[in-house]
Amino acid sequence: MSGITAYGAYIPRTRLLKSAIADANDWFDAGLRGLAKGERSVCNWDEDTITMAVEAGQDCFSVLDRDSVDALYLASTTMPFLDRQNSVVVSQALNLGDKLRTMDVTASQRAATSALISLFESGSGKGNSVLVASEHRRSKCGSRGEMLWGDGAAAVAVGADDVIAEYLGSETYVTDFVDHYRGEDSTIDYEWEERWIRDEGFMKSVPTAVSRLLEKAGVPASEVAHFILATDQARTPAAVAKKIGVSAEAVVDNHITDMGVAGAAHPVLLLAKVLENAAPGDLILLTGFGQGADAILLRATELVTSKRPATGFSGALARRREDSNYNKFLSFNNLVDRDVGKRGELDKQSYLAAMYRQKDLLTGFVGGKCRDCGTIQIPKDNYCVNPECNALNSQEDYPMAALKGHVKTWTADRLTFDWNPPAYFGLVEFEGGGRLMMDFTEVQPGAIETGVEVSLHFRIRQFDHQRGFRKYFWKATPAHQ
Amino acid sequence: MASGIKDKVVILGMGCSKFGERWDASPSDLMSEAFEECLADAGIDKNQIQMGWFGAGIDAYNVGSSAMPLSVALRLPNIPVTKVENMCATGTEAFRGAVYAVASGACDIALALGVEKLKDVGYGGLPQRTRGVENDMFWPNLSAPGAFAQLASGYRAKHGISKEDLKRAMAHVSVKSHANGAKNPKAHLQREITEEQALKAPYIAEPIGLFDCCGVSDGAACAIVCTPEIARALGRDDMISVKALQLAASNGEEASYSEWDGSYLKTTRVAAQRAYDEAGIKNPREELSMTEVHDCFSITELVTMEDLQLSDEGQAVRDILNGDFDADGRIPCQIDGGLKCFGHPIGASGLRMIYENYLQFQGRAGARQLKDPRLALNHNLGGFPHQNICSISIIGRYE
Numbered sequence: 042m043s044g045i046t047a048y049g050a051y052i053p054r055t056r057l058l059k060s061a062i063a064d065a066n067d068w069f070d071a072g073l074r075g076l077a078k079g080e081r082s083v084c085n086w087d088e089d090t091i092t093m094a095v096e097a098g099q100d101c102f103s104v105l106d107r108d109s110v111d112a113l114y115l116a117s118t119t120m121p122f123l124d125r126q127n128s129v130v131v132s133q134a135l136n137l138g139d140k141l142r143t144m145d146v147t148a149s150q151r152a153a154t155s156a157l158i159s160l161f162e163s164g165s166g167k168g169n170s171v172l173v174a175s176e177h178r179r180s181k182c183g184s185r186g187e188m189l190w191g192d193g194a195a196a197v198a199v200g201a202d203d204v205i206a207e208y209l210g211s212e213t214y215v216t217d218f219v220d221h222y223r224g225e226d227s228t229i230d231y232e233w234e235e236r237w238i239r240d241e242g243f244m245k246s247v248p249t250a251v252s253r254l255l256e257k258a259g260v261p262a263s264e265v266a267h268f269i270l271a272t273d274q275a276r277t278p279a280a281v282a283k284k285i286g287v288s289a290e291a292v293v294d295n296h297i298t299d300m301g302v303a304g305a306a307h308p309v310l311l312l313a314k315v316l317e318n319a320a321p322g323d324l325i326l327l328t329g330f331g332q333g334a335d336a337i338l339l340r341a342t343e344l345v346t347s348k349r350p351a352t353g354f355s356g357a358l359a360r361r362r363e364d365s366n367y368n369k370f371l372s373f374n375n376l377v378d379r380d381v382g383k384r385g386e387l388d389k390q391s392y393l394a395a396m397y398r399q400k401d402l403l404t405g406f407v408g409g410k411c412r413d414c415g416t417i418q419i420p421k422d423n424y425c426v427n428p429e430c431n432a433l434n435s436q437e438d439y440p441m442a443a444l445k446g447h448v449k450t451w452t453a454d455r456l457t458f459d460w461n462p463p464a465y466f467g468l469v470e471f472e473g474g475g476r477l478m479m480d481f482t483e484v485q486p487g488a489i490e491t492g493v494e495v496s497l498h499f500r501i502r503q504f505d506h507q508r509g510f511r512k513y514f515w516k517a518t519p520a521h522q
Numbered sequence: 523m524a525s526g527i528k529d530k531v532v533i534l535g536m537g538c539s540k541f542g543e544r545w546d547a548s549p550s551d552l553m554s555e556a557f558e559e560c561l562a563d564a565g566i567d568k569n570q571i572q573m574g575w576f577g578a579g580i581d582a583y584n585v586g587s588s589a590m591p592l593s594v595a596l597r598l599p600n601i602p603v604t605k606v607e608n609m610c611a612t613g614t615e616a617f618r619g620a621v622y623a624v625a626s627g628a629c630d631i632a633l634a635l636g637v638e639k640l641k642d643v644g645y646g647g648l649p650q651r652t653r654g655v656e657n658d659m660f661w662p663n664l665s666a667p668g669a670f671a672q673l674a675s676g677y678r679a680k681h682g683i684s685k686e687d688l689k690r691a692m693a694h695v696s697v698k699s700h701a702n703g704a705k706n707p708k709a710h711l712q713r714e715i716t717e718e719q720a721l722k723a724p725y726i727a728e729p730i731g732l733f734d735c736c737g738v739s740d741g742a743a744c745a746i747v748c749t750p751e752i753a754r755a756l757g758r759d760d761m762i763s764v765k766a767l768q769l770a771a772s773n774g775e776e777a778s779y780s781e782w783d784g785s786y787l788k789t790t791r792v793a794a795q796r797a798y799d800e801a802g803i804k805n806p807r808e809e810l811s812m813t814e815v816h817d818c819f820s821i822t823e824l825v826t827m828e829d830l831q832l833s834d835e836g837q838a839v840r841d842i843l844n845g846d847f848d849a850d851g852r853i854p855c856q857i858d859g860g861l862k863c864f865g866h867p868i869g870a871s872g873l874r875m876i877y878e879n880y881l882q883f884q885g886r887a888g889a890r891q892l893k894d895p896r897l898a899l900n901h902n903l904g905g906f907p908h909q910n911i912c913s914i915s916i917i918g919r920y921e
Contacts, residue, residue: 383644399660418778426774426779449784450672454667457664457665458650466662466663466664470780474780475778477778478664478777478908479662480663491676491679491784492679503663
C-alpha cells in the first residue's frame with residue numbers, strides 16, 4: 042500500500058489584523074471593508090518560502106525518520122531563487138544528506154497537488170519521498186489578495202510503510218484557463234474577474250477532474266468525508282461540492298479569516314489539517330486548481346489517529362501573535378521605500394566560494410564534537426576549543442539545529458541596522474555543550490533573559506538587494522513566549 | 523626568564539590633539555597637531571627620531587593602510603615606520619612597538635603615534651564595517667554597545683543584582699567621568715551631567731543608554747620614547763618610565779567553550795596579572811595612583827574594576843556608588859574624562875591615556891591635578907566581551 046506516511050505544517054506566528062489593512066486603504070477602495078474580517082498570517086522580515094519549508098519539514102520529521110527520505114520536492118510559486126535549486130537549500134537545512142532526489146515544482150496554484158500525484162504515481166523507491174509546499178505571495182497595497190491571502194507551508198511524506206492515508210488514485214484535467222498570471226518580469230499577480238473565475242474555472246474544471254476520478258475509483262461522491270478545495274473565494278467550495286454531489290459537511294474550511302489562503306501551499310496545509318482530524322476509513326478528496334484541476338483520492342488508515350506531528354496545522358494556527366502594524370507589513374514585503382539609515386547601506390556582498398566552504402555550518406547548523414575529549418563546539422574548527430585538549434582535526438560533524446539552548450547573555454540593540462529593530466542577539470549555550478553568539482528572532486519584549494530556553498530556526502540573515510541575493514542562517518527564538 | 527620592560531624605556535615627550543568632532547581637520551592635521559606638541563615637549567629635532575610606529579584602527583574610513591600616511595604627514599626622513607592595528611588596543615600597540623624597539627637597542631629614539639578620523643563617516647556611533655568574509659556570514663550584526671551591553675545581563679545573572687541597582691552604578695560611572703572631563707580643555711565633551719539625565723536617556727542597547735556610551739570623536743596622540751640614559755644625556759631628570767606593557771588576546775574559549783559566564787573580561791584578568799607581575803606590583807589597590815580604563819560603555823568600566831582587582835568580585839556596584847573611583851576616591855578612574863568625554867578615536871586612545879599619566883606625573887594636569895601620583899594603569903579593550911584584545915600599560919615615575 043502506498044500513501045501518506047507523515048505530515049507537518051508551519052504558519053508564521055504574526056497575524057495581521059485585516060481591519061488594519063482596511064483602515065489604511067478603504068479611503069481608496071471602500072469595498073475592502075467588507076473583506077476585513079479576522080486576520081491573516083504574515084512572514085516576519087526574515088522568513089520566506091525556503092525558511093517556512095524548513096519549518097514545515099521539521100514538523101514532519103517529528104514523526105518520520107530522516108534517514109528514510111530519498112526525495113525532497115519543493116512546490117511553490119514564490120521560490121526565492123529562479124535559478125538555484127530551492128529544494129536543495131531546504132534539504133540541506135533539514136540535514137537530509139547528499140544522496141536524494143530534489144526538485145522544485147512551480148508555476149501554478151496546483152504545483153503541490155501535481156507534485157504529489159507525481160510522487161504517488163512514481164512510487165518506486167523503498168523510502169519516503171517528502172513534498173514541502175510553501176508560499177509567500179506578494180500582493181499590491183490595498184488589493185483583494187492582500188486581504189485574503191496568508192503565508193504558510195506544509196509537508197507530506199509519501200511512502201509504502203506505516204501509511205496513514207492510502208492513495209486510491211488521481212486525475213488531472215488540463216486547460217489553459219488564465220484566471221491570473223505572473224510574468225517573468227513581475228513579482229505580483231495580475232487577476233481577472235472573480236465571478237468569471239468561479240463560473241468558468243472552479244465550477245467546470247474541478248467537477249471534470251473529480252468526476253473522472255470518482256468514476257475510475259468507483260466511489261460515490263456522497264461517501265467523501267473531507268473535500269479540500271483551496272481558494273480565496275469563500276463560497277466556491279460549497280458550490281462545487283454541491284455540483285459534484287459531495288455533502289456540505291465534507292467541505293473543508295479555507296481559513297480565510299484566521300490565516301488567509303497560502304497559494305500553492307494551501308491544498309497541502311488543508312490536507313494536514315484534515316489528517317489531524319480524520320477518522321480511520323475516511324475518504325479524503327484533495328483538489329488543486331490552476332490551468333485545470335488535480336484531484337486526488339485518499340483513505341485514512343488506522344494509523345491516522347496515532348501518528349500526529351509535534352505541531353501540525355492546529356498547533357501552527359494556534360501559535361499566533363496579533364499585529365495591527367500595517368506599515369511594518371508593507372516594509373517587510375518591500376512595498377514601501379523605507380529609509381533604513383546609513384548603517385543599512387553596508388555592502389552585503391556574498392562571497393560564494395567562502396559560503397560553500399561553510400555550507401554545513403550556515404545551512405545545516407553543523408558543529409563539531411571532539412572525538413578525543415567529547416567537547417562540542419560551533420563553528421567546528423581545526424583545534425578543539427577545550428584548553429585541556431586542543432586536539433588537532435579531532436572534530437566530527439555534530440548537527441545542532443534540533444538542540445535546545447539557553448540564553449547566557451543578550452541585548453536589544455537599537456543602534457545597529459535591523460529590519461525590525463531592536464536587534465536582539467546574544468550568547469546561546471546548547472544542551473550538551475557548545476555555544477554561539479547569535480541573532481534572536483521574533484522576540485516579544487520581556488521574553489529574553491539570561492537562562493531563558495530557546496529553539497533554533499532557519500531564517501534569512503541578510504538581503505543583498507544590489508545583487509538579488511539573500512543569505513540564510515539559524516537564529517534563536519524564546520521557546521515559551 | 524624574560525626580565526620584562528620595567529624601567530627600560532622612558533617617555534621623552536608627548537602630545538595630544540584636541541579631541542572632538544573635528545570637521546575642519548584631516549587626519550594629517552590631527553597628526554601634526556599632536557606631533558608638534560610632542561616634539562617641542564621632547565626638545566629634540568625631528569631627524570633624531572629613528573623609528574616610528576603608527577596606530578590607526580579602521581582603514582576604510584581613516585587614512586588607508588600602511589605606515590605611509592604617518593611618514594608623509596610628518597615628512598619623516600625615510601625612517602622605518604610600522605603600521606599597527608589591534609582594534610581598540612591599537613594606540614597602545616603603537617606605543618608597545620616603539621618601546622620594544624628602544625628596549626631592544628635597535629634604536630635610541632622612537633615615535634609612537636595613533637590617529638583616528640571617525641567623524642567623516644556621516645552618522646553617529648562607530649562606523650558599520652565588515653568583520654571579515656567568513657564572520658560576516660553568521661555573526662550577529664552587533665554594534666559596539668550591543669556587544670558590551672551583554673556584560674550587564676551576564677553580571678546581573680551571576681551576582682543577582684537588580685537592573686535598577688546596576689543601572690544606577692553605571693550612571694555614576696558616567697556622571698563621574700563627565701565631572702572630570704568638564705575640567706579638561708582637550709576633551710570632546712566638557713559638560714557635567716546628572717544621574718537623572720543618565721538614567722532617563724534613551725536606550726541604545728538594553729540596558730545601555732545614551733549616557734552610558736562614550737563619545738565618538740576625531741583625535742591623535744603621540745609619544746617619543748628613549749632609554750633612561752639618553753633622556754638623562756638630554757638633560758632630563760624626574761623621568762617617567764614604562765613599568766609594564768601587556769596584551770592578552772582571546773583564543774575563542776569565551777565564545778565557544780562552556781565556561782565563561784559573560785560577566786567579566788577574561789583577557790583583562792590575564793593581562794592585568796601579567797602587568798602587575800611585570801611592574802612588580804603586589805597590591806594594586808595600594809600602589810596604583812590612578813587608572814584610565816576602557817570605558818567604551820559604563821558597564822565595561824564597572825566590570826573592569828573587578829577584573830583589575832580594584833574591587834572584589836560582585837562589589838563593583840557598591841564601590842562605584844561609594845565614590846571609590848571618583849576624582850577624590852581611593853583610586854581615581856578617568857581623571858581626564860576617559861573615553862566617555864574624549865570619545866574613542868581608536869588609534870589614538872591608548873596613547874591619549876598615557877598622555878594623561880604623563881601630565882599628572884609632571885603636575886601639569888591643571889584643575890584635575892591629583893596629589894602626588896606615582897603609578898598609573900591604562901587599559902584598552904578591543905572587540906567584544908566574548909572575543910577581544912586587551913592591552914594594559916603601567917606608567918610611573920622613574921625612581
